[in-house]
Amino acid sequence: MLNRRTLLTASAATGLFLAAPPLRASGRVSYRLVMAPTQQKLLGDDKPETALWCFNDSLPGPVLRARQGDVLRVEVENRLPQPTTVHWHGIRLPLAMDGVPGLSQEPIPPGGRFVYEFALPDAGSYWYHPHWGSAEQVGRGLYGALIVAERNAAQAWDREALWVLSDLRLDKEAQITPDFRLPMDLSHAGRLGNTALLNGLLAQNFSVTPGERLRLRLINTANARIFALRFAQHRPWLVALDGHPLPPRQLGEDAPVTLGPGMRADLILDATGKPGERFTVSDSDPRGRRYALLDLEYGPQPVGAKFFGKDLPALPPNPVAEPDIARAERLSLTMSGGAMGQLTEVSVDGKKLGLREAFQQHRVAWALNGQAHTEQQHGPGHGHSPPLFSLSLGKSYIIEVINETMWPHPLHLHGHAFRVLSQDGQALADKPFHDTVLINPRGRAELAFMADNPGDWMLHCHILEHQAAGMMAVVRVA
C-alpha cells in the first residue's frame, strides 16, 4: 500500500536544508516565506513532477531556527490561488500572531502579505502550517519545522537530526488527488496518504555513524496519519513531547513512539549498531499492520563521539505556568460523531440539525459537546464563534475529555500547553506537557492547565478532515 522505493539517490536527510540563512541581530531572527504552487520530483526520475503548494518551493518548507527567548519575525507572502494564514503550532504567543482566520486575523488574500512577529518563550520542536482550508493547504504540501534551541542547556548529543513525517495521496501520474472533502475521509479516519514521506522525500534510508548519540526530532505533519514508530534493536530515550522536556524515559523493547497529526517527540538514540549494519524503523498502518518506513543505515567508520552511552541529563523545563490541580475547575468535553458513532443531532454554528442534514448541508460529521463549528464560521466576515468554554485568566482548569467515537482524535489547544494527568483512567507518572494529545477510540483523558494567555483560542482535532467536518471549538480566556 505504501510506496517504499529506493529510486532516489539523495539521502533522506538532504531535502531539508534549503532555507536561506536567517538574518540575526541580537535575539531577533527574521525569515521570509513565500507560499506558492511549485513542482517537485517526488517519486524518482522516471515519474512526472508532482504539483505541490509549498513554502519557498520546498517540501517541507524551510526549517526555521531560533533560540529560546528570541523574537521571531516572519514575513509571509501569499502567492496561492486561495486566502491563507500561518499558524505556529505549539508556540505560546499573543493571539494576534496565532494565524487563525476570523479569530485572530483577517486571512491573507492571494497576492497579500502579513508579518508575524512574536517572542519564543519555550525551547523545543514546533512547526508551522496554514490555518485556512488546512485540509487542502497542508495536504498539498504547506508545512515546515520551527526549531527553538534551548537558551541554557549544554548539548548532550553528538548530532541533531530532524524527521518531518508526512504522507501524500498520489495518483498514478504522481499527482496529489484533488478529492479533499471526500465524505469517506471526513467521517472516518481522515485523508490517509498512500506515500509516506520523510523530510519531503520517499522514506528510505537514514545514515547513522556507529557510536554517535543522536537527538532526533520527530514531527508529524500529516493530515491524518498516526505514526507509531518502532526502532528495531534500538532503545531510544524519550526526552521531550510537543517541545516540552520530560524526565528521560527509555522506550521498552517493542514500544512504539506514537504521534498523532500535529504531535512531536524528541528522542535520544545511541547508535549501538556496527559498521555496515541496517535496522528497520517501522510504522504501523491504521489496521495495526507494520511496514518498513526506513532503515537506519550504519556507515563504515565508528567515530569517537563524545556523548554515546553517557548519563542523560533532562533538558531544562520550559517556563509553562504550573496548573493548580487541587483547586482547578473541572470541565468536560465529549467528542461524538463519525462513522459508527451514536450522534444523531448536532448544533451547527448554533443551529440544531439532524446529523444527516448536517452532513448534507454543511459536511458536518463530528461534534464537541454536541456542537460543530464549520470552517465558514472562522472565515472572513463571519466574526467569532460563541466560545464553548469561557475561562478566567489566571485560573487553572482540568478538562476531562471523553471520546464517544470509534476513532482516535489528536486534540489540539492553541496558545497554551497542558499537562496530561491521565489517559483511559490511568494516571501518568510524569504528567507530560502537550499541546496536542491523542485520545483513543472510546478513550478519555484529563488535561490540566492554567489559562494564562488571553484570547479566543482554537480547540480542535488535528486530523484536518475531522476539523473541517466540525470537530473544533473556541476556548475564550479573559
Ligand code: C2O
Ligand atoms: Cu496545528 Cu489549529 O493547528
Ligand code: CU
Ligand atoms: Cu478527529
